[in-house]
Amino acid sequence: MTWPPGPHQPQPPQGEFGAPFEPVEPIGPTQPVQGYGQQPSPPSQPQPGPYGYGYGQPQQPYPVGPATGGPGGPAGRHPSGRRRTALVAAVVAGVLVVGGGVWFAVSGGDDGRKPVAHGSADAEQPTASPPAEAEVVDTAAPVDGLNAARKPGEAKVLWMRDNGIDVPRNGADAYGPWLTGDIVAKGMYRTVSGYSVADGTRKWTLKLPADLCAAPTLPTTDGKIVVGLKESASSDSVCSVLQMIDLRTGTAGWKKTVERKGVQDLLSDVAMSIGGDLVTFGRASASVGYRVSDGKEVFGKRQGVCQPFAFTSGPRLIAATSCRTDADEQDKQQVEEIDPATGTPKWTYRVKTGWRVQQVYSTSPPVISLKKGDGEGGAWAIVTLRDNGTYRSQMIGGKNENYAATCDADLVVSGRNLDGCAGVAADDGTFYLATKPVTVGSALTNKVVAFDLNTGKAKWRAAAPAGQIMQPLRMNGRNVIVRVEGTYRKSGAVASLAPTGGAPTVLLRHPASATKAESSFDMARLVYAGGRSILVSARVSAIDDKEEKKVKTVMVFGP
Numbered sequence: 001m002t003w004p005p006g007p008h009q010p011q012p013p014q015g016e017f018g019a020p021f022e023p024v025e026p027i028g029p030t031q032p033v034q035g036y037g038q039q040p041s042p043p044s045q046p047q048p049g050p051y052g053y054g055y056g057q058p059q060q061p062y063p064v065g066p067a068t069g070g071p072g073g074p075a076g077r078h079p080s081g082r083r084r085t086a087l088v089a090a091v092v093a094g095v096l097v098v099g100g101g102v103w104f105a106v107s108g109g110d111d112g113r114k115p116v117a118h119g120s121a122d123a124e125q126p127t128a129s130p131p132a133e134a135e136v137v138d139t140a141a142p143v144d145g146l147n148a149a150r151k152p153g154e155a156k157v158l159w160m161r162d163n164g165i166d167v168p169r170n171g172a173d174a175y176g177p178w179l180t181g182d183i184v185a186k187g188m189y190r191t192v193s194g195y196s197v198a199d200g201t202r203k204w205t206l207k208l209p210a211d212l213c214a215a216p217t218l219p220t221t222d223g224k225i226v227v228g229l230k231e232s233a234s235s236d237s238v239c240s241v242l243q244m245i246d247l248r249t250g251t252a253g254w255k256k257t258v259e260r261k262g263v264q265d266l267l268s269d270v271a272m273s274i275g276g277d278l279v280t281f282g283r284a285s286a287s288v289g290y291r292v293s294d295g296k297e298v299f300g301k302r303q304g305v306c307q308p309f310a311f312t313s314g315p316r317l318i319a320a321t322s323c324r325t326d327a328d329e330q331d332k333q334q335v336e337e338i339d340p341a342t343g344t345p346k347w348t349y350r351v352k353t354g355w356r357v358q359q360v361y362s363t364s365p366p367v368i369s370l371k372k373g374d375g376e377g378g379a380w381a382i383v384t385l386r387d388n389g390t391y392r393s394q395m396i397g398g399k400n401e402n403y404a405a406t407c408d409a410d411l412v413v414s415g416r417n418l419d420g421c422a423g424v425a426a427d428d429g430t431f432y433l434a435t436k437p438v439t440v441g442s443a444l445t446n447k448v449v450a451f452d453l454n455t456g457k458a459k460w461r462a463a464a465p466a467g468q469i470m471q472p473l474r475m476n477g478r479n480v481i482v483r484v485e486g487t488y489r490k491s492g493a494v495a496s497l498a499p500t501g502g503a504p505t506v507l508l509r510h511p512a513s514a515t516k517a518e519s520s521f522d523m524a525r526l527v528y529a530g531g532r533s534i535l536v537s538a539r540v541s542a543i544d545d546k547e548e549k550k551v552k553t554v555m556v557f558g559p
Helices: 081-093 144-148 263-267 512-519 545-550
Strands: 064-066 095-098 101-105 127-129 139-141 156-162 172-180 183-188 191-196 202-207 212-214 224-230 239-246 251-257 271-275 278-282 287-291 297-299 307-311 317-322 333-338 345-350 355-363 366-372 379-385 391-394 424-426 430-434 438-440 443-445 447-452 458-463 470-476 479-484 493-498 501-509 524-529 532-537 552-558
Touching (some): 144 156, 144 512, 172 212, 172 524, 183 552, 224 271, 239 278, 271 307, 278 307, 287 307, 307 333, 317 355, 333 366, 355 379, 355 424, 379 430, 470 493, 479 524, 512 552
Parallel strands (some): 424 470
Antiparallel strands (some): 127 202, 191 202, 212 224, 224 239, 271 278, 287 297, 307 317, 317 333, 333 345, 355 366, 366 379, 379 391, 438 443, 447 458, 479 493, 493 501, 524 532, 532 552
């Protein structure tokens, strides 16, 4: 784990989230947004979730959250450096539009093949594999030795998986985990696999014709996911193919290609979400939504200037929308709640000119991370809204205290979803946020701060165990579930903080005998569900093929 956070993360100045303090301009749900080319819809009844999801969302059957990095970077707002470099080269080399599809003339992919023009991947269909170890390259890692050395009161290592996959030389992003019933599934490179959450037995693997390039944070409540694929196996291929997968069986469903055209669209990161029966495919120029059940289009590019570019997953779809024109010198953005049946806004909240929507930390209540400017010198604000989209409060940080939500952008994940954050949680009255770690003695440690959502002021601070870092994951009733991160010397744990603060109460302590394996997950997401702690890598890379195949991708702890 590396601190300080990477370049995507603005550093809040001492004493407050803005630099200088600039209150965000609130516009209610029934007020017109002048000059933006659209009128917001009237407010609807709020849709509270039972409690927060690990990325700051209302809980689905299993809560998930990423676990390492720095506070959240842009989610789908700007093309990543890797995408920009590869696609600019392809655009310069020549882009041919043939039959509505985009073809690139490229100089060869990571596999060293001869240069070739690649087209749509629609002709290639995913193929399901039986769960035979010999046919799939990731392998079960031994856990008996780790469990034999565990101490009283410590959890077991239920199972682990080694990567075993030969990924491209720059590594590969991993997606998930997605949980449905007794299956935990993940995707990486050109496969999606499902495992028994109890013992790690591989239930199915779906082989894909091209690289995974985007995926929602959550599946549907009945266990379906729609992932984004590149349109061909070329390393410079654009992310444009949607593939529906039933996570319960590993069966591939409908498949279609999203038309992407124009330099801005081709260079944009993709953000995906699922809410109800709606899957969204968002990028800077426009977004499109389809029914998960049958792939039918629900909405496409809007009329007018304002276009949503990213959405949250879960029971409540919150969208980030850009209203900036070519003539505008500053960002003009707004936050909307979207009706998943139609794709139309229920309410609209206009962000002050010059600020942009960075992440959504919670949807019920809406807690929004905003940024002004670029790099570490930019200003950062956290604003909470009421359930009808009107302004409620702005968080006011403590003196000499910096904060550190952890988002997918910090994990070098190419598809940056709007809801891809941990280190945050909220209920109807309190917002919980991790502080940036500081060195005490020879180790890093931090605190969790509770903010009053009515005033924006801090109510209390709870210190992490000595020499460790603590991050909020989600709510459990009125308590907040936190992850205590493992180090090379100390094992991790899942714990709970009372609504009044105080010391964390450990719910599941990972065994000290597994600290080496646990600390090897330097980029990972954590699930705590059904009394189990599930650690999943967010990215796999290594210095050579041999080491790459030994990288641990999943580690599960339980009683």
